Amino acid sequence: MKNNTVLFVDDDTHIISSLRRGLIDEEFKKEFAYSGEEALKIMEKNKISVIVTDMRMPKMNGLTLLKMISEKYPDVVKVVLSGYTQIPQILATINQVNIFKFIAKPWNLEEELIPIIKQSIEYYNLTIEREKMKAEIERKNTLYTQILKSSNEKFSNMHKDYENIRTLDQNILNYIKNSSTQGNPNLFHAHLDFIEEIHKKYMDTLPTVTTNFDFKKIITEISNYISQNYSKNPIEIQLKDEKNIQFHGNYKLLMAYLTLFIKHSLRQYHTLKFTLSSESSKDTTTLFFIIELMKNSSSKDNFMSFIPLWNQFCQIINGQFELIKENPDYNILSLKIKF
Missing domain, CATH: 3.40.50.2300 (Response regulator)
Structure with missing residues (x-):
């Protein structure tokens, strides 16, 4: 008292x-x-x-x-x-x-x-x-609720990761069994090497963590990757949308795929042009990468044969890798990611 x-x-x-x-x-x-x-x-x-x-x-x-x-x-x-x-x-x-x-x-x-x-x-x-x-x-109930929610999200993500790995590995096995490249040992082994590399990239990003990001973050990270790995800048990046829209998803895996794509494409193409844009619907906002590639005249054109493999891995982040059109001088590709 x-x-x-x-x-x-x-x-x-x-x-x-x-x-x-x-x-x-x-x-x-x-x-x-x-x-x-x-x-x-x-x-x-x-x-x-x-x-x-x-x-x-x-x-x-x-x-x-x-x-x-x-x-x-x-x-x-x-x-x-x-x-x-x-x-x-x-x-x-x-x-x-x-x-x-x-x-x-x-x-x-x-x-x-x-x-x-x-x-x-x-x-x-x-x-x-x-x-x-x-x-x-x-306060403790709020904290416990947050912990439970976080644990449930982590468990859900782990389950999704498991299902993704199982589905991806099965798709890879089916691709290898039915691949038309088996008649070309060099190309077949190149595909196996690529599968091993991109599979490791994916495994290194586990467990899946989703985060918020925007166009600016994507452009900054691609620019940093180029400056660290290439003496001359072979990439032009354009932003079609004026608004810097916020996205939410597996940003770490998205950037792993993009940087790997840049690495492999620059082996055969001396210039890449990225055009970033988005399209909003009622429930989702779709992030688009329109990529124009100028081919080296001396390169052997086997890059297009990797598109089915790119597509298999891209589907993990609800994306689609597709060829829009092809002509003697340019291949224009679209990498479409939905969030």
Whole structure:
């Protein structure tokens, strides 16, 4: 109770003086006011646990004071110390504000007033502790809900990763069994090497983590990759959309595929032109890469034979890798990713 403060309000100076003397040895802190207005000023400057107030006071009576305290300081425990003796008046006061105790004058300090004040302080402390526990429980529930949600998302992603690996490996086996490149040992082994490389790229990104990204992030990362791996910049990047739209998905895997695509395509093409655009529908926003490739005149054209393999891996991130058109000088490809 040493940390609790009790405010006594009464316009009778003799009663306040009596309370000062009678409560001097009590361990709780005491504040005294001679009017409702003075009481409100004290409450603005002090943390009050219990208010003990008279009802009949000039200007602002006790009921008006307690109503204002109930609105502004709802946790303060209210005790009425009054000469009212008529039951209707007592009930009216109790019904209009939440009164903890009603003590009629004259009162006995040791046997009545002090025990009630201590009960009021204990009630206040229990209420505050209950609110703290409630807030802590709500905080922990929120935290546990977030942990559970995160765990469920991770489990769901792990399940998707497992299904992707199983589907991908089965598709690769079917592709190898039915590949028309088996009659060309060099091309067949080139495909096997490519499968091993891109499969490792995919496995290195597991477990799947989805994140937000935009056009600017994509352009920055592609530019950094080019500057770190090529002395001359062989790529031109254009942004068709004026708005920098936000996407959400497996950005790590997307960039792994794009950088691998750049690596393999620049073995046969000396210039790549990326045009980034998007298309919004009701439920999704589709991210498009239109890629124009200028072929080296001395290269052997086997790059197009890798498109079915690119498509198999691209489907993991709900994408589609397709040839739009082909002519003697240019191959224009579209890498379409949906988010």
